[in-house]
Amino acid sequence: MSNVLGRGEKIFQVIIHIILLLLAVCAIAPIWILVTGSITSEQELILDGYSFFPKSLSLDAYIYLFRKASDILRAYGITLFITIVGTAGSLIITPMLAYPLSRKDFSGKTVIAFLVFFTMLFNGGIVPSYIMWTQIFHLKNTIWSLILPSLLMNGFNVILMKNYFAQNIPVEIIEACKIDGAGEFRIFFKMILPLSLPIMATVGLFVGIAYWNDWTNGLYYVTDTELFSLQNLLNRILQDVQFLSSSSEISAAGGSMEMPSVGIRMAISVVGILPIMVLYPFFQKYFVKGIAIGAVKG
Amino acid sequence: MKKSRVLAALLTASMSVTLLAGCGGNSGESGESSDGVESIVFATPLVKTVDMERIEKALNEILEPKINVHVDIEGISMANYNNQIGLMQSGGEQLDVMGYIGTYSSWLSKNQMLAMNEYLDEYGADAKEVIGEEFLKSTTKDGSVYALPSLNGKAASMTIVIRQDLIDELSLPVDQLKQASSFEEYCENLDLITEMYAQIHEAHPELACIVPYSSNTLMFTDTMPFADRMNDDYGVLMPDDYETVANVYETEEFETLVGYAYDWNQNGYVLEDATTTQETGNTYLMNGRAASFFIKGEEGQEEQIETATGVDVSAIKILDPFITTTDVNSMGFAISATSEHPEAAMKFLNEMYTNPDVVNLLDWGIEGEDYQVMGDGTVDFPEGVDAQTTQYGLNMDYFFGNQFIAYIWGEGRDTTLMQRLEENNKTAQFSPAMGFSYDNSSVSNEIAAVSNVGAEYLPGLRCGTLNPDTEIDKFNEALYSAGLQNIIDEKQSQYDEWRAEQ
Numbered sequence: 001m002s003n004v005l006g007r008g009e010k011i012f013q014v015i016i017h018i019i020l021l022l023l024a025v026c027a028i029a030p031i032w033i034l035v036t037g038s039i040t041s042e043q044e045l046i047l048d049g050y051s052f053f054p055k056s057l058s059l060d061a062y063i064y065l066f067r068k069a070s071d072i073l074r075a076y077g078i079t080l081f082i083t084i085v086g087t088a089g090s091l092i093i094t095p096m097l098a099y100p101l102s103r104k105d106f107s108g109k110t111v112i113a114f115l116v117f118f119t120m121l122f123n124g125g126i127v128p129s130y131i132m133w134t135q136i137f138h139l140k141n142t143i144w145s146l147i148l149p150s151l152l153m154n155g156f157n158v159i160l161m162k163n164y165f166a167q168n169i170p171v172e173i174i175e176a177c178k179i180d181g182a183g184e185f186r187i188f189f190k191m192i193l194p195l196s197l198p199i200m201a202t203v204g205l206f207v208g209i210a211y212w213n214d215w216t217n218g219l220y221y222v223t224d225t226e227l228f229s230l231q232n233l234l235n236r237i238l239q240d241v242q243f244l245s246s247s248s249e250i251s252a253a254g255g256s257m258e259m260p261s262v263g264i265r266m267a268i269s270v271v272g273i274l275p276i277m278v279l280y281p282f283f284q285k286y287f288v289k290g291i292a293i294g295a296v297k298g
Numbered sequence: 299m300k301k302s303r304v305l306a307a308l309l310t311a312s313m314s315v316t317l318l319a320g321c322g323g324n325s326g327e328s329g330e331s332s333d334g335v336e337s338i339v340f341a342t343p344l345v346k347t348v349d350m351e352r353i354e355k356a357l358n359e360i361l362e363p364k365i366n367v368h369v370d371i372e373g374i375s376m377a378n379y380n381n382q383i384g385l386m387q388s389g390g391e392q393l394d395v396m397g398y399i400g401t402y403s404s405w406l407s408k409n410q411m412l413a414m415n416e417y418l419d420e421y422g423a424d425a426k427e428v429i430g431e432e433f434l435k436s437t438t439k440d441g442s443v444y445a446l447p448s449l450n451g452k453a454a455s456m457t458i459v460i461r462q463d464l465i466d467e468l469s470l471p472v473d474q475l476k477q478a479s480s481f482e483e484y485c486e487n488l489d490l491i492t493e494m495y496a497q498i499h500e501a502h503p504e505l506a507c508i509v510p511y512s513s514n515t516l517m518f519t520d521t522m523p524f525a526d527r528m529n530d531d532y533g534v535l536m537p538d539d540y541e542t543v544a545n546v547y548e549t550e551e552f553e554t555l556v557g558y559a560y561d562w563n564q565n566g567y568v569l570e571d572a573t574t575t576q577e578t579g580n581t582y583l584m585n586g587r588a589a590s591f592f593i594k595g596e597e598g599q600e601e602q603i604e605t606a607t608g609v610d611v612s613a614i615k616i617l618d619p620f621i622t623t624t625d626v627n628s629m630g631f632a633i634s635a636t637s638e639h640p641e642a643a644m645k646f647l648n649e650m651y652t653n654p655d656v657v658n659l660l661d662w663g664i665e666g667e668d669y670q671v672m673g674d675g676t677v678d679f680p681e682g683v684d685a686q687t688t689q690y691g692l693n694m695d696y697f698f699g700n701q702f703i704a705y706i707w708g709e710g711r712d713t714t715l716m717q718r719l720e721e722n723n724k725t726a727q728f729s730p731a732m733g734f735s736y737d738n739s740s741v742s743n744e745i746a747a748v749s750n751v752g753a754e755y756l757p758g759l760r761c762g763t764l765n766p767d768t769e770i771d772k773f774n775e776a777l778y779s780a781g782l783q784n785i786i787d788e789k790q791s792q793y794d795e796w797r798a799e800q
Contacts (some may be wrong), residue, residue: 046577046585067686131389140391220385223372225349236347239377242576244345262577 031273038062038266045262061267071233072271079230082146083211090152090207091200097153098161099188104171113162120155130220145221146229151210157203164199165192205283212276234268241265335362336642338394341372341386343379348692356664360655365645369395383410383634393634394643397697398445402437402627403529406444407739411632413442417644422446425651428700433723435733436626445632446647450701451596451719452626453619453726456484456521458491459603460590461583462610468501470494472614479618481537481551484523487616488558495567498589507567509588511579514572515760516562517592519555522546526622526729528793529736532748532777533786540730541797543790545782547774556770559762572761583607596722598715605708619722622729629697650699658705660698663690669705675713677705734796741788744781751776 033050038061040054048055065072100106101113123129129149139145169192177187193200218232228236344350350373361367372393374382380401386393387410398405405411418426426434429446437445458475465472471490478484495507510516524537525546534546546552562568569575569582582588584607593599593613600613631650633643649656662669662677668690670680685691695701702716738745755773758764 043585046581046587064686127385127388130385134389134391219378220382223374223382225347228347233347236375236377240346240375243377244578261581 061263075230086211087208102165337368340395342397343376394637411444421644422648447630450696453722455619456617457595506569509569514757519760533789563762573757619726661695678709747780
């Protein structure tokens, strides 16, 4: 590309950059407030509210969390476990469904593809799901209740992968393998998967983030405090605070309640998003590539 | 290649094993075991995340030998409680006793509770006696008792909480405030408070004279003296006519009260973000932002607030208590409509209202670990434990059954408190509609619409940011076009029916 830009183009570049910068600031500002909020002294938060550059710093919130470390660490462990096991499981079974769907010579394709599509548009709703998982599979208060429901396999990811296979793996390769005497399993594991790293990384990231951020499964299926995941714990703390501060019944009955301070709520959020923020840049290169390739054409 | 295949096989295998194990493990859990001990599930809302397993174990050590009942406690976060109960009931899970806070009328209209009369008479006679006829009316519909209200100080009334150091510094005339027995006396109190705020504002312009205690309302504006809110404020009984359901927002009294709020706001006495804040009055008090706030409180609240905030305050009741149905049935315990063990459930409830060991365990935890009895008969943290490190610390003594037989928390507190609360419950004025609870299922659409209108106008009116001269009319117009009249008519007809039966 030539380095000499026309005058009009230069102005265009400047304007675009300004707009993008503003958008970037809009995205970063809340996170910045979150982080500074967690290290601002409680008194300043109440008296002056949040600010971008707090006057009085305090690590009280983190010290409080450190004292509660056993709860937080356990929750971290649970989240880590379900994220790893869930993502691995998802990455094993999703391509196994997506790959046959991408093959033109697979006869049941339309029916199965329809079923996959169908789940993207409709689902049974929470009560039937709850009955199924608790009454038939008895998952309530087990670690599997955080892994299996809704997250393990997702119609959208299957379609994304199917499209990737259909467009990036030439039929000729599969034919060549067959001529060389490879069976279907061998073709799948030896040829298809190694050729699909970008889409695997993309779907892996999607699923991983979904597991990391999930709190709904924990909300419905877990009442045992030992199985609380990080997001579930955080969500419960925040919701309880909100409920308590709006419940007139309790204050009328003479109950008063020590609530975690604003700073602590912020600090828990920071602790919750930190790992994702650290990991994201490493995945990003695959991420963009995979989604761009997989998304072309339906 | 081998690796992936092995991994896949392992995962599949491990999942199926867990599924099978899950099936096996759960089937033997409920119901009667061989030694005649019946297992019941007790769901309770909790104000914070606490491990209930220790409590459950200690509880069963008391209950199993005494009444042959084994209780599984399901502690559920309060914010999600109602949903979870709905799921458990429609999901066919075992659920026997369920505590509630604020969901009585919605459970009643959805038939989620079992009519417990026969069990109450047979297995809960003692509980019935301590609760008393009058309070039990609040959870009775058409002759059937659906829940047992928690026993605590019900005679809560409008109370102003002011920082003691300000009273001393400015010699505020707080002793002139009196428990009002009429609307006029109530207004005299408010006039006096206005003068005090002027003094505080002049001496300490940096303080918010008044902050909302909770829910974005200054409180004194939404408790109409001696009116029965009839569950939700949309259609109330005003003191001049306890027979007709009226729209409280059209009354002169409402205009007068929000007028105070508006004046205070205009003069800069009210916290700026009163209409949006998520913090409670305690937080503002603790951090030196608030000079005072209103609460609906009972005796003992002063000490509660001082313990929670570390700030020396004076809490002064400015209105006579007036007990309505909603005040009494706002929290309590019901037996699930899906319960297969109602007798055992009632036996357990009976213990919760009569056995101090059970109540203390649920209120304060395990003796020696979570609390210890002090020399003066109160309880407090044992050595080495404080509010931050305690494993329990629910402080829900107002909730679990009978507060009057429990210990009082906090060394040095007045141990006659419970007698006084109990006395107040008996001497307070009761609403003529005591025992009437209305079924809102036929007007649920209107309720939703009207509540939306309320959410738009009420915070502004109650905190004094909206001018009542112009906004009250708009508010009422919006309420009527959202269907308020239907709600009032429905309430009136149910109320007439109820009165005819009395």
